[in-house]
Amino acid sequence: MSPATSTEDLVSAEALSVTYKVRTGFLGSTHRVIKPVDCVDLSVRKGEVMTVIGESGSGKSTLGFALLRLVKPSAGRVLFSGQDIGKAKGSDLRELRRQMQIVFQDPYSSLDPRLHVKDIVSEPLIGSGMKDPGEIDDRTSRAMTMVGLDPSAKSKYVHEFSGGQRQRIGIARAIVGDPQFVVLDEPTSNLDVSIQAQILNLLMDLQSKSGASYLFISHNMAVSQYVSDRVAVMYAGEVVERGTSEEVIGEPMHPYTQDLLSCVPTMDISRKVTDVKITGDPPSFADLPRGCRYSNRCKRAFDLCKEKEPALAAAGGREVACFLYHKEERAVAPPER
Amino acid sequence: MSKSSSSVTLGIIFGNWATLVGVGILVVFLVLSALAAWPVTYHLIARYSPDALNFGSSNAPPSLAHLFGTDAEGRDIFARVIAALPIDIVIPFEVVGASVGIGFLLGTFAGYLGGWVEELVLRVADLFFAFPSVVLALTISAILGATDEGLRVVFTELALIVVGWPFYTRLARAQVISLKQMPFVRAAEASGLGKLRIIRMHVIPHLASVVAVYATLDMGTTLLLYSVFAFFGLGVAPPTPELGRMVYDGLTALPGNWWWSFFPGLILMILALGFSLAGEGLRDVFDPRLRGQR
């Protein structure tokens, strides 16, 4: 862990759930409720990089959105420095918005093609109520310099930039208001490897300089390992393992985390991912298996796993939701509203 | 390294002959109708008055003296076509403009706000959407029973607007809903921008381009529909010249005096074609795939 990290929570989610209604049937006549985030507890400490690792459809992006109040939780709450963000209004909410920012995965759709770079980057300043054009201009230029862009390019349109440069614009927008908390939703997964390296190094520099807390969302194990102090592994809407990066990625305990890691190709090409005997795909939220959500793909599943859901509980220095390590069951989720 | 937006626009207009033809047709007709609205220039072009009866030269086929021939009363058809242009050009702009204005406003708010506002707007829109426009216009005219020509024109336009706005409402709402999911709109929300500001900065500019394309295409249709109304005896009344009406009146003389309906019909077709080609061109202008390229 880096020395700047403290143990004090900056952002914490308490029993957070997000549900969506999905219309099905003829002309959407019926609907079912899916729960991409299901009763998740998660905290991000001051000055740390926390990574949520998950495959597509694990609910990791929805969790990130809910932490920023970009989607409304159906149950639970999010605290920012002890303040319930769901209850904030008016100037309190504006101040919160300034403190919490986001960088998106796609450097194309996340920047409005009809705006100049300066209008994109300065958006959080405007949103937080800053009026002085001189100050807005100064801070915009400073943010652009910090991410390695020439401030003289601020009157250009985004289509004049490459993918990597566009992602720098997105990062400049996120840091322009000196936020304490930034969610990075797969910020490098649409970039080439050599550009990814530039962006990762830039993000790590910005994080250590500002001391802000980052919530990194990623499906890439190597990237997660490289950037994180702590990680949480999500599967089908739940956190299945959580701990320091060394614990979880170095010595995974949950069978899913183990399988996930064994599927990642590394420089050691003698270790063949093609020998991994994992089957099937992650389940869809509309059709979750009974019991532990990984039980239908898990090589070590036994009878209990197919009946009851394990709870996230301490084991081996970190927290794991697996009956191999403890018999604690997950509390029944609160009823749908 | 990159071109400015306006030069890309010009590049698309001049790079595509179809768009060029469409825009050319519209420019020519706009200039013609502007000139036709002013008596001095009108007479320079048309040479005859649209209402001047001249039984001495009635039923004349097209000739140098009468380019499009004359009708039974000896009125010059070319002169009447020119005189009809101002009304036939202005009506699509009025009708589509009003439909777009209403639809754009309602659709944007319905889509962005959602909830009961959206439900209400959509149900009302569906109600009008389901109505056949010609029947509606006939009903409105019958109920209001206006004998005054000016009022009749207004009522037929009203009928077209009533059936026109639901389409733009639905279009705007669908666009807004997909825009709402775009990460750049999410980013604006995360930045704390207010709803109105997000609509103004991020939603309307994108919406405007899409709606402009459909509106231009729609003008051609509206022009033809209005002529259909005239055909049924709605809207303008004789002797005021109107292209659709002239086609209708000429039908009785087919096939002998074919020029009565042929030339007004041809001009109508060219105009509608102009709107439609220009609309297709606009679509290219606004296509981000063409824009984004360096």
Next chain:
Amino acid sequence: MTDALRVSDLWVDYRTKGTWASAVRGVDLTVGEGEVIGVVGESGSGKSSLSLAIMKLLPANARARGRVEILGKDVVGLPANEAHRYRGAGMTMIFQEPMTSLNPVMRVSNQLSEAVTSRGEHYKLGVFRADSIAVPGGRDPRFAMGSERSVPPSKEAVEALRQVRISDPERTASKYPHELSGGERQRVMIAMSFLLRPRVLVADEPTTALDVTTQAQVLSLLLGLSREGTSILFVSHDILVVGQVARRVAVMYAGEVVELGPTEAVLKNPLHPYTKGLIGSIPSGFKGERRIEQIPGSPPDILRLPSGCRFNPRCKFAMERCRSEETSLKEMEKDHFVACHLY
């Protein structure tokens, strides 16, 4: 060993703004029977244009020059109406997004059956040797639209789906493509390849859109296909994924192959500064342990290629010679080629 695919001095040009710009610049590659060759490159490296040129699927504003021999027959000069004969049992392509290669209004089983029929036709046409595979006989598996609903999935289709480890093959066979997950769709594409048994398979980023657990399964299926004799050109931006399946790997930069060699040699002992940078920029280790290398700048625009070695503006070893003199592949170790003036 005969070469199933031989690419020699292949150029692919695109018409832009009235001139021709080359996306692929004189590529030579051979793929032996049942061999898997990896092509690694970033966006703009020309790797996708290379695959499309091999498949004769280039867009209308592009042209290919040079030779692409499939089992000894040049396809570059082949008229478009004959090219389709070589696709299917001769050569097949798997794309990154399988949705675009599946017919959205046709059930999976019928698409698979169609593959069987087309395989039969290929052998009847005598385009390819039919030594190992029997032409399927019996009823015509191409169904009219009206009977879409009623016909049960053919045994072959279900068997192919089982082979690609789809859990409930009967049910999956009667679904439409949009009802499948991304991983299932990609496996259906591979199942189709199993049925077609093409001599050459071009896989363009076949696992990029997939999760790692699904990727591992798809990679192992592709290896299975190659063991049955299919030669695979595996195109990817990810050198580690390529390392899992390919015996040899070619690294492309700005339309040229800059390094070519046995996978292990290229990964463990990269010679070209670009390959070194590419491998150095892969994140590894825990936070704060080491800083990953980064290649400065971004790949060049094909309309404004630098003179000399195309990599020289981003290369920390660039010398005077690199800016003026073009490079060509030289064999440094056995089968390990590099195009760089350092050597």
